[in-house]
Amino acid sequence: MEAATIEWYGALIGLAIAIILILKKLNPVYSLFLGAILGCLIGGANLLQTTSIIINGTQSIIGIVVRVLAAGVLAGVMMDSGAAETIAQTIVKKLGGSKAILALALATMIITAVGVFIPVAVLIVAPIGLLVAKTMGFSKIALLLALSGGGKAGNVISPNPNSIAVANGFGVELSEVMLYGFIPAVFGLLMTVLVATMIKNKGSEIKDSDIKMPADTSDYPSFSKAIIAPVVAILLLMVNPIGSIFGVSVLQSLKLDAMYVLPIAGIIGMIAMGKANKILEYTSSGMNRMTATVLILIGAGAIAGLISASDLSVRIVALINESGISGTFLAPIAGVLMAAATASTSTGVILASGSFGKAILDVGTMPISAAVMVHTGATVIDQLPQGNYFHVTAGSMYMSIKERMKVVPYEAIIGGIMTLVSTILYGFVF
Numbered sequence: 001m002e003a004a005t006i007e008w009y010g011a012l013i014g015l016a017i018a019i020i021l022i023l024k025k026l027n028p029v030y031s032l033f034l035g036a037i038l039g040c041l042i043g044g045a046n047l048l049q050t051t052s053i054i055i056n057g058t059q060s061i062i063g064i065v066v067r068v069l070a071a072g073v074l075a076g077v078m079m080d081s082g083a084a085e086t087i088a089q090t091i092v093k094k095l096g097g098s099k100a101i102l103a104l105a106l107a108t109m110i111i112t113a114v115g116v117f118i119p120v121a122v123l124i125v126a127p128i129g130l131l132v133a134k135t136m137g138f139s140k141i142a143l144l145l146a147l148s149g150g151g152k153a154g155n156v157i158s159p160n161p162n163s164i165a166v167a168n169g170f171g172v173e174l175s176e177v178m179l180y181g182f183i184p185a186v187f188g189l190l191m192t193v194l195v196a197t198m199i200k201n202k203g204s205e206i207k208d209s210d211i212k213m214p215a216d217t218s219d220y221p222s223f224s225k226a227i228i229a230p231v232v233a234i235l236l237l238m239v240n241p242i243g244s245i246f247g248v249s250v251l252q253s254l255k256l257d258a259m260y261v262l263p264i265a266g267i268i269g270m271i272a273m274g275k276a277n278k279i280l281e282y283t284s285s286g287m288n289r290m291t292a293t294v295l296i297l298i299g300a301g302a303i304a305g306l307i308s309a310s311d312l313s314v315r316i317v318a319l320i321n322e323s324g325i326s327g328t329f330l331a332p333i334a335g336v337l338m339a340a341a342t343a344s345t346s347t348g349v350i351l352a353s354g355s356f357g358k359a360i361l362d363v364g365t366m367p368i369s370a371a372v373m374v375h376t377g378a379t380v381i382d383q384l385p386q387g388n389y390f391h392v393t394a395g396s397m398y399m400s401i402k403e404r405m406k407v408v409p410y411e412a413i414i415g416g417i418m419t420l421v422s423t424i425l426y427g428f429v430f
Contacts, residue, residue, distance in 0.1 A: 006043030006053070006310035014039015014306050019341055023385070032299030036306045043310055057305015058298050061350060065294050067164045067174075069287065070259045073266035074115045074159070076286025077229055079124070081275055082220035084111045088125045090223040092132060100136045101200070104129045104143070105150030105192045109185070112154030114230030115262065117161075117289070118345075119392040121154065122147045126396035127211070134206040140397050141203030142196045144407050148393060149192025149414040152379045155345060156181035156188070156418060159233060159258055161293055162346040162375065169353025170361075170371040174258045175237040180372045183425060184418040188379075191417045195410055204403065221273040229269020236261040293346065300347040307355035317359045327363030328427040330356065331370045332419045335377025343387025348378040369426035376422040380415035383408055 018035025022028050036057065040050035078084045088107040095103035104125060111121040125147055133143040155162060157178045167174040220226075239256050266286070270276055307313070320330055334356040339348025352374045360370045383390055385401070394404035 006040060006045055006306060008043075008310055008312040008315045010039045010041075010043015010045075011307045011310035011312040012039075013042050015303060015341055018303060022343075022387075029295045029299040032296070032303050036299075036302035039303075039306045040309070043306075045309075053305045053309045054302045055305075057303070057308065057354075058301040060304065060308075060354060061165070061168075061297055061301035064161070064165045064168050064350070065297055067168070067258045067262075068161045068294055068297065069290055071115060071159060071161065071164065071262045072286030072290040073263040073283050074229060074233060074269075074286070075117065075120075075266075075289055076282040076284075077266040077270050077275075078111075078114060078116050079120060079289070080282050080285050081226075081270070081273055081278070083226035083229065083269065083273065084114075084116050084121070084124050086220045086223055086226040087111055087114070088128055090226075092128055100132050101138070101142070101146045101196045102193050104132065105146045105153075105189055105196070108147045108150035109154035109189055112151045112160070113158045113185075114227075115159050115233065117293075118148075118151040118155050119389050120289075121151050122393050123396050130206055130211050130397075134208075134211060137205075138196075138200035139203040140206055140399060140403070141407055141410075142200040143206070144393060144397050144399070144404075145199065145410045145414075146192060146196040147396075148383065148407065148411050149196065150189060152411070152414050153185040153188035153192065153418070155379060156372075156375055157185045159237065159262055160346070161297065162349050162378065164258055165297070165346050166349040166353055166371045166375045166378075169349065169357055170367040170374075172368045172371050173240055175239075175241050176368050177371050177375060178234075178237065179241060180368055180426065181375060181422070184372070184376050184422040187421045188414050188418040192414050195413055199410065203406065207398075221275075225269075225273045228272040229265050232268050233261055233265035236265060296344070296347060297350065300342065300344075300350045301354070304351050304354035307351060313356045313359040316356070317363070326427075328365055328373075328423065330363060331360045331365055331373035331427070332377035332423050334360065335374035336380045336419070339378035339380070339382040340384060343382055343384040343390065345375075345378045345382045348382055349374055352378065365427065369430070372422045372426050373419070376415070376418040380419055381408070381412050382415070383411050 014035045017038050018031045021031035040053050091107040092103045108121050108125045112118050129143050163177050167177045236256050239254055334352035338351035339345055342348050
């Protein structure tokens with residue numbers, strides 16, 4: 001069967017249909033599949049070619065799916081054992097009230113960085129944050145920005161689905177994505193603290209009824225035990241890069257993939273916390289937490305198949321060339337646009353890398369540089385109302401939709417500074 005080339009407008013219309021259906025509250029997976037199917041047909045494919053495009057698109061993300069499911073073990077251990085809460089509470093207590101915004105942003109950053117999904121990280125820190133914010137007298141908007149900005153900074157250096165997806169998309173190591181994202185993440189954290197401090201009196205105050213601390217934390221692990229799983233994960237993920245940097249062939253030959261590393265780290269952490277008898281419970285919980293993400297990733301694969309089969313990327317590259325803008329900017333622009341369209345960092349990077357990856361590399365951008373620029377770009381406006389992050393974080397702060405929307409521009413500043421830093425560093429300096 002002859003491969004179909006979809007007209008660029010078919011890809012755009014298909015993506016628009018998917019976004020509209022998501023906004024209309026249709027299940028995101030079905031929305032993405034329907035958008036992909038209709039986009040193929042509108043763009044000139046027949047039914048048989050449409051089927052092939054959708055299947056090829058979904059098959060392209062199977063490697064990501066396997067690694068995301070493996071990450072469920074670590075996520076389940078960190079969340080269900082109380083380890084993530086322990087880390088958050090310890091950071092806030094150590095830094096004290098005078099550095100409350102820094103403490104809360106840093107706590108969310110670290111929890112996200114050790115493998116907890118950013119919406120869950122915000123939910124974990126929110127009860128502590130509401131109590132601290134009320135005591136210190138700053139607003140809900142400032143508090144949510146501190147948590148969300150910290151989470152965004154942690155998200156670009158974590159073994160989360162978005163990092164796995166962008167690493168897979170550009171054929172680089174997950175550990176490289178995490179390592180190269182560190183400097184942009186630091187700038188993101190600093191900008192979060194600066195902006196949140198500037199707007200600490202803007203917006204509604206926190207009420208007594210908003211404060212709901214966990215009833216019983218007696219079974220939570222100590223800090224020294226809570227950090228074992230993430231430390232093991234980071235050390236194992238860094239084996240290959242360290243081997244490459246210092247020329248140690250034994251370390252280079254190990255090729256430790258996230259598929260092995262994240263479950264191993266989770267199990268070691270479980271044993272260290274004395275929770276070995278909870279292995280079935282924690283792994284089942286982690287798997288359940290990943291199911292929704294995996295389904296959305298498959299839907300994103302269908303849309304990515306549509307865009308990849310179209311000439312949309314060629315048109316965009318031509319437009320950039322005609323405008324005189326450096327082709328280096330294609331990577332961050334793709335990340336920003338695709339994540340904004342889907343209101344999801346992980347879905348955005350799949351679409352950006354799968355659909356524009358070849359075009360990005362063809363302009364001379366190195367794979368790891370492209371991966372980091374796409375990744376940070378995807379954090380700029382991925383918090384829009386058609387995604388679950390917007391609503392989960394609004395619920396954690398007991399905010400109305402209108403008030404939650406007020407935080408979006410400030411969050412875009414955090415993602416924007418990380419994107420700017422990564423583009424300067426990896427697009428032009430190195």
